[in-house]
Amino acid sequence: MKRGKGMKFVTDSRVTANRTPNIPKDYSEYPGKTEAFWPNYLLKEWMVGSVFLIGFMVLAMSHPAPLERIADPTDSGYIPLPDWYFLFLYQLLKYEFAAGAYTVMGAVVIPGVAFGALLLVPWLDGGKERRPYKRPIASGLMLFAIVAIIFLTWEAVDDHDWEAAAEQGQIVDDIEIDESAAGYEIYQSQDSCISCHGGDMLGGAAGPSMFESDYDKDEVMDIIINGLNDMPADQFEGTDEELEILAAFIANDGQDPDNGDNGEDEDDNNDANENNE
Structure with a gap:
């Protein structure tokens, strides 16, 4: 019997006889594209x-990030400013069509449409051209967005009062204020004082720190009654006795002057006793 007699060979048409090598696509077919x-x-x-x-x-x-003093929620005169990459949105909210009753337009609708269109660009523009001048609509909208962002950012920087912002954000030396003193309680009841000088008495956008100048009690009372520079007169709402207590508290750098006097009296008594002995 001959070898292979009676045997049949079955082939599979799904297997190609000639396999092409695994080589990358020839990208020279469309040069530059x-x-x-x-x-x-x-x-x-x-x-x-x-x-x-x-x-x-x-x-x-x-240019490290600048640090400001601790935030004071009672300082109603503080002028906030977002980071530079949000300045164009900050400026947008200043315009009449995007502020006041139309704040939703400036804060939600306009940015939502702009960023939503940016996300939908792959579906809105399916052209294969990569040259900007051959895609006028997409290129025009992108240039308009870039110009608008640059313009709004510039306007926000130009309109902002940087001198006032630097003063309101200055870090001042820590001052230990005696919050149990009567003068501090009187100050907390004066809304007109807090709105300018802050709840911590260290100053705000409209008024300086109450402890930055070396005024005595009489000078502080005169300033509270008659005003000074931009500070209006007759803003204190209280009795003459409360005014005197507050002025003494401010002149004593946020400390109860009675406690200081008592401490000095005790020191004098101790010195006297030592001398007698």
Whole structure:
């Protein structure tokens, strides 16, 4: 019997006889329009990202974030300012069509439409052209958005009162205020004082710290009654006795003057007793 006699060979049509080698696509077919994702495109993206990252790191190290004093919720004169990348939205809320009764338009509707359109760009514009001048609608909208952001940011910086902001945010030396003193309680009952000088008496946007000048009690009383510079007169709501207590408290740098006098009297008595002995 011959070898292989009576045997049949069955082939599978799904298996190709000639397999093509696994080689990358020829991107030279459309020069300037297509390129390999790895490593060409990914390398370019990494290089651009590295440049921006290094730039932000240099900017952060050369201009560190400024620190301000502890926030005072009772300071109604404080002028808030968001970070620089939100200044264009901050400025948008100053316009009539996006403020007041239309705050929702400036805070929700307009930014929502803008950022929503940015997310939908891949579906709204499916063109294969990569040259900006051949995509006038997409390029025009993007240029309009960039110009609007730059303009609003510039307007926010130009309109802001930077001198007042620097004064209201200055870090002052820690002052231990005697909150149990009668003068402090009287001050807390004066809304006109708190609105300008803050609940901690260390100053706000409209008024300076009450302890930055070396006034005596009579001078403090005169300022409270007659005013000084931008400070209006006759703002104190209380009796003459309360005015005198408050003035003495301010002149004594936030300490109860009675406690200080008592302490000095005790020291004098102790010295006298030592001398008698």
